[in-house]
Amino acid sequence: MRERLPIEESLGEICERLGAARNLVVVAPPGAGKTTRVPVAILESGLAGDGAIVMLQPRRVAARAATERIAAENGWRVGEEAGYHIRFEKRYAANTKIRVVTEGILTAQLLDDAFLEGVSAVILDEFHERSLNTDMAVALLREVQQTVRPDLKIVVMSATLDAEPVAKYLGDCAIVRTQGRMYAVEIEQRAAPVSRDEPLEKHVARAVDDVLGRVDGDVLVFLPGMREIERARSAIRGSDVAVLPLHGSLSNDEQQRALRRADRRKVILATNIAETSLTIDGVRAVVDSGLVRQASFDADRGTDRLDTVRISKASAAQRAGRAGRQAPGMAIRLWSEGEQRFLEEFTLPEVQRVDLANTVLMLHAWGVKEPRSFGWFEKPPEERLAAAESLLEMLGAIERGAITEVGRRMARLPVHPRVARMLVEAAGTRLLDHAASVAAVISDERGGDDLLHVLAAPERLEPQTRQVKEQLLRIARGLPASGTAIRAVEDLLLLAFADRVARRRESDPLKGLMVGGVGVKLAPGVLTPALDAAPLMLVLDARHESRVAGAEATVRSALPLERGALERLFKQHITREAEHTWDAKSEKVVARTVERYRDLVIEEDPHGRVDLAKAGAAMAAALGPRAREIFEKDEACAKLLARVALLREHVKEQPWPAFDDGQLRQLLGEACANKRSLAELDLAEALRGALVYPLDRLLDQHAPESLEVPSGSRIKLEYAMGAKAPVLAVRLQEVFGWLETPRVAGGRVAVLMHLLGPNFRPVQVTDDLRSFWSRAYFEVRKDLRVRYPKHKWPEDPLTATPEAKGRRRF
Structure with a gap:
């Protein structure tokens, strides 16, 4: 007899709602039985008619397991009444009514047959994971339903889902919620799993040892990735338990070992592959x-990222639910209650964080001319769409917003557009088999084969990689030859990764600069003798593992690149020009001949010929931000600026120039024209040129550079920015007989007089000469007569003859 599950109570309502409308959202907690019971209920209700029910599962292991359980519960055989279709494996017949498929399979079916002939209903299970393919599936299905298949039924299911937005997207359809988990799960929160003193695997091993002694049955451990799984596997000891890994890179047999019942207790170390759908x-x-390895794409840098991040509250609930599917259980969370409060409610959807190149190409192949106007369930950020289109244009898949013939061929291949371009170019050539080996390795998320080894010996592939290769070959052999002059597989890789050309830094052979200005560093072991001898390299795998804006991308795979390959395949992107730059040390413009591939300097000659017109422009650009500093540093300019500033303050009826930062920058730029060095610039003349008639005459009239004193000498006036008045520093004996203080600015500003003794040091500072003669002079005279008895210090300075003898020359 079939086990009764919580979803049973809602199956009648589900079928009733789906019979009354085309679409439905089902929200049921983990263990409720929605994956295995809902498709069967729809089939038995007759809602699918003569058509099949297709159920989408995000992962291959879940697709197999769900199909096997559906068949077992109903006394069916896998491949007959219920079957599945995953990559490299198809087990269903033409009359199979329930077909469980993975995301890529459904997308390919939609591209091949937009009418979905023979399909009556599509179920999107575990929708809360919000993978890019699931988002695309619901959008494409909705468009099919609204255009050519109004009878198509769409059911979205999830255990943890914000259901209202999905229901609204599907035409405000009904939502059916199943309450309650079958068995209670006791949840314990523990301290943060990672500390400076103890690695993650030690925390995990201690928690596993603890829970094995408190709970009967098997233990499921969630870890972020394969590396952590292997470390934990080594840390967990005990001959009485089987410690088994479970992740997407394992073979079917290895996955089944973790899923099947064993003759002893099991500790299953899993990635988030076991988070949903599977009942183990x-x-x-x-x-x-509490951790997960999350892939993302840096649109600004054009590189992939792989970060270990905190899971969401929804994921934590899903994981805990695994313990209560068949009996009361326990979940130990290796983070504190305080940390729990700060977890995000849901995982950020992939459409907001991953590379969209494949998706945008698929949309163009689907017939969508403008991806921004497509009916997305959740529209991606503009910068990600723009990055995808830029890459596709570089690969020749789209041109001026329309898909090309090359793009249509690329869309037929179930690989990233970069790899697809490589295979399209290899089609019909002797290099196809070798190219398919390389493409299979690049597309293998497990990283099981070494790309450099495969380049040298393409026949040496792991079994799973060989499966990928054979699938790609079957498709590529049906493509026409492109006619591009390809000499080697390395040429194909250059076509696929044309924006990943990098030049190694002379100062550090492990570092380089890539097209687009991205800094890169080679991971340990990547620098081979051949790579070390080549100034240029082709980066095949570059990932940013830090959120720091200036961080370099880590290169895990790279090839030496010959200059000739660039010239052969991308001659149109190589430019040569004389580049003029400002050399701060010599304070002049220097020229170098620069050769670039796109924006990357691939060769340069530091001894180029200087073009004065370009030199002037380069100097103006370099010095422009420092224009005020440069003018004020020049003594003549600083004095002229101060003179004008004084008149702008006191002779306001004249239109004196402001000489603000913008105007000074403009004047400096004009002075730089056809000049090469700072020493060549006549900066004072540039300022004077801004004083149009009659301002040039009024400047000398109202703010003279010097004044004639009673001795007949002409003494400089000292002007300074911000000073209230200019300073006249003059020997006291030269101004005998001068009754009134001299004035500037049309008589509106009195000069500040520094009256000097014979030693040229001030004995008095005043802007009221008349007052000085009548009061202070006699006290000053007493002191000076003692200190300088050989000099004349008359009792009546106003009638005395001024003396210029011994004065400081200017």
Whole structure:
């Protein structure tokens, strides 16, 4: 007899709602049975008619497991009444009514047959994961439903889902919620799993040892990736338990070992592959690290990222639910209650964080001319769409917003557009088999084969990689030859990664600069003798592992690149020009001949010929931000600026120039024209040129550079920015007989007089000469007569003859 599950109580309502409308959202907690019972209920209700029910599962292991459980519960055989279709494996017949498929399979079916002939209903399971393919599937299905298949039924299911937005997108359809988990799960929160003193695997091992002694049954441990799984596997000891890994890179047999019942207790170390859909028999406890490895794409840098991040509250609920599917269980969370409060409610959808190049190409192949106007369930950020279109244009897949013939061929291949371009170019040539080996390795997320080894010996592939190669070959052999002059597989890689050309830094052979200005550093072991001997390299795998804006991308795979390959395949992108730059040390413009591939300097000659017109422009650009500093540093200019500033303050009826930063920058730029060095510039003349008639005459009239004193000498006036008046520093004996203080600015500003003794040091500072003669002079005279008895110090300075003898020359 079939086990009764919580979803059973809602199956009648689900079928009733779906019979009354085309679309439905089902929200049911983990273990409710929605994955195995809902498609069967729809089939048995007759809602699918003569058509098949296709159910989308995000992961291959879940697709197999769900199909096998559906068949087992109903006494069916896998491949007959219920079947599945995943990459490299198809087990269903033409009359199979329930077909469980992975995301890429459904997308390919939609591209091949937009009418979905023979399909009556599509179920999107575990929608809360919000993978890019799931988002695209619901959008494409909705468009099909609204255009050519109004009878198509769409069901969205999830355990943790914000259901209202999905229901609204599907035409305000009904939402059916199933309440309650079948068995209770006790949740314990523990301290943060990672500390300076103890690595993650030690925390995990201690928690596993603890829970094995408290709960009967198997233990499911959630870890972020394969590396952490292997470390934890080494840390967990005990001959009485089987410690088994479970992740997407394992073979089917290896995955089944973790899923099947064993003759002893199991500790299953899994990635988030076990978070949804799967019911692993015998699991009574969960140990959750709270971490997940999350892929993303840096649109600004054009590189992939792989970060270990905190899971969301929704994911934490899903993981804990694994412990209560068949009996009461326990979940130990290796983070504190305080940290729990700060977790995001849901995981950021992939459409907001991953590379969209493949998706945008698919949309163009689908017939969408403008991806921005497509009916997205959640529209991606503009910068990600723009980055995808830029890459596709570089690859020749789209041109002026329309898909090309090359793009249509690329869309037929189930690989990233970069790899697809490589295979399209290899089609019909002797290099196709070799190219397919390389393409299979690049497309293998497991990283099982070494790309450099495969380049040298393409026949040496792991079994799973060989499967990928054979699939790609079957498709590529049906493509026409492109006619591009390809000499080697390295040429194909250059076509695919044309924006990943990098030049190694002379100062550090492990570092380089890539097209686009992205700094890169080679991971340990990547620098081969051949790579070390080449100034240029082709970066095949570059990832940013830090959120720091200036961080370099880590290169895990790169090839030496011959200059000739660039010239052969991308001659139109190589430019040569004389580049003029400002050399701050010599204070002049220097020229170098620069050769670039796109924006990357690939060769340069530091001894180029200087073009004065370009030199002047380069100097103006370099010095412009420092224009005020440069003018004020020049003594003549500083004095002229101060003179004009004084008159702008006191002779306001005249239109004196402001000489603000913008005007000074403009004047400096004009002075730089056809000049090469700072020493060549006549900066004072540039300022004077801004004083149009009659301002030039009025400047000398109202703010003279010097004044004639009673001795007949002409003494400089000292002007300074911000000073209230200019300073006249003159020997006291030269101004005998001068009754009134001299004035400037049309008589509106009295000069500040520094009256000097024979030693040229001030004995009095005043702007009221008349007052000085009548009061202070007699006290000053007493002192000076003692200190300088050989000099004349008359009792009546106003009638005395001024003396210029011994004065300081200017």
